[in-house]
Amino acid sequence: MRKTMLAMAIAAIAVSAAQAHHSFAMFDATRSVTLKGTLVQFQWTNPHSWVELQVPDRKGASRTWSIETSSPLVLKRQGWSRSVIKPGDRITIVIRPRKDGAPGGSLVSLTTPDGRTLLPAGNDLPEGAN
Amino acid sequence: MHQSTRKQWLPGRATALAAAGLLMVQAAGAQEPAHPDFSGVWLQDQGVLFSDPTKGVASGRHPGYDESKNPPPLTPAYAERYEATKAARKAGRPVDDPTANCLPPGMPRLMVNPFPFEILHTPGRLTFIFTADSEVRRIFTDGRGHEEDLDPTFNGSSIGRWEGDTLVVETIGLREDTKLQSTGLPHSAELKVVERIRLLGPDKLEDEITMIDPVAFTRPYSSTRTYTRLKGEEIQEYVCADNNRSAVDPSGKLVK
Numbered sequence: 525m526r527k528t529m530l531a532m533a534i535a536a537i538a539v540s541a542a543q544a545h546h547s548f549a550m551f552d553a554t555r556s557v558t559l560k561g562t563l564v565q566f567q568w569t570n571p572h573s574w575v576e577l578q579v580p581d582r583k584g585a586s587r588t589w590s591i592e593t594s595s596p597l598v599l600k601r602q603g604w605s606r607s608v609i610k611p612g613d614r615i616t617i618v619i620r621p622r623k624d625g626a627p628g629g630s631l632v633s634l635t636t637p638d639g640r641t642l643l644p645a646g647n648d649l650p651e652g653a654n
Numbered sequence: 655m656h657q658s659t660r661k662q663w664l665p666g667r668a669t670a671l672a673a674a675g676l677l678m679v680q681a682a683g684a685q686e687p688a689h690p691d692f693s694g695v696w697l698q699d700q701g702v703l704f705s706d707p708t709k710g711v712a713s714g715r716h717p718g719y720d721e722s723k724n725p726p727p728l729t730p731a732y733a734e735r736y737e738a739t740k741a742a743r744k745a746g747r748p749v750d751d752p753t754a755n756c757l758p759p760g761m762p763r764l765m766v767n768p769f770p771f772e773i774l775h776t777p778g779r780l781t782f783i784f785t786a787d788s789e790v791r792r793i794f795t796d797g798r799g800h801e802e803d804l805d806p807t808f809n810g811s812s813i814g815r816w817e818g819d820t821l822v823v824e825t826i827g828l829r830e831d832t833k834l835q836s837t838g839l840p841h842s843a844e845l846k847v848v849e850r851i852r853l854l855g856p857d858k859l860e861d862e863i864t865m866i867d868p869v870a871f872t873r874p875y876s877s878t879r880t881y882t883r884l885k886g887e888e889i890q891e892y893v894c895a896d897n898n899r900s901a902v903d904p905s906g907k908l909v910k
Contacts, residue, residue, distance in 0.1 A: 549748035550900075550908065569897035571756070571786075592900065597769060597785065597890050623746040 568606035593631035594644040696881035704877040732870040739838035747906025750838035756894035760808035760832030842869035857883035
């Protein structure tokens with residue numbers, strides 16, 4: 525079995541970050557977590573898009589992380605499309621994790637199977653931006 | 655009298671400048687004076703905050719905001735309320751933002767949304783159609799006044815009048831529970847918004863927005879915004895209730 529590790533990087537990021545039309549107060553803007561996993565579903569929807577990613581843990585089990593990002597309108601300006609990632613794709617994602625410990629976060633960057641890095645617009649916008 | 659003088663003067667000098675002068679005279683004499691046409695699709699330039707208008711929308715990456723750039727002149731009671739909102743959010747509870755549950759942003763926050771909007775400029779009125787949930791502002795310029803005893807609404811009642819090439823819009827009848835911007839900046843039911851809208855060039859629109867609120871503010875609070883024309887771009891559909899997985903209860907707890 526491939527040993528995909530959940531690499532956690534603690535970073536002190538001096539920004540009050542978020543990217544939603546609503547506040548992203550439930551996410552920890554001071555931490556980054558890198559997830560490697562398999563795409564279950566890409567919800568290309570308003571008000572925000574969601575990446576459902578199945579991530580294996582150290583014991584060989586896995587769980588699905590729900591990662592929130594910007595609206596399609598905003599992501600299109602950043603080079604995304606509804607078909608830029610597909611179920612089954614192996615993906616690396618950096619997130620700001622949820623403060624309550626649930627498997628979720630807000631997307632900081634996404635790397636596609638062919639090595640492209642995609643960013644959400646306004647990753648460091650003031651809370652409640654778009 | 656000036657008109658007849660100019661007509662006598664014109665035939666001798668058929669220059670472009672003189673022709674332009676004649677057009678202006680004709681416009682001034684017409685029943686409805688010619689005004690600049692604001693029609694088009696526009697996107698704002700300064701970001702989503704009145705309190706920090708230095709953050710652009712297009713670049714995509716922004717540092718944290720700094721409200722000392724244009725600090726809101728809150729009365730002590732409203733300053734206390736605002737600080738409580740910010741403290742709760744810092745603690746992980748996204749309180750005081752009705753848009754989290756897909757309620758409309760309301761006025762004047764609509765004018766700092768980070769999405770394009772379309773202006774239809776027609777006789778007697780201007781219609782602003784926004785991206786998010788197809789929100790609409792109707793600004794009447796046909797001489798009518800505000801209705802008596804307005805019911806408070808998200809976007810209020812907007813009446814416009816022309817001062818030269820500037821459209822001056824007064825908006826009243828606003829709900830108290832909306833926030834002025836995404837950080838949770840509060841206002842009272844007394845809020846009146848006065849906008850001075852003009853074209854700076856063919857593709858640049860300016861809106862000087864002044865919030866007058868004798869209960870929440872110690873003085874009028876202004877922010878001058880600009881908007882860039884998006885050529886060949888259509889407004890896209892945006893239905894907030896489609897997949898809103900981040901709705902919260904009044905304490906800021908996720909409801910699902």
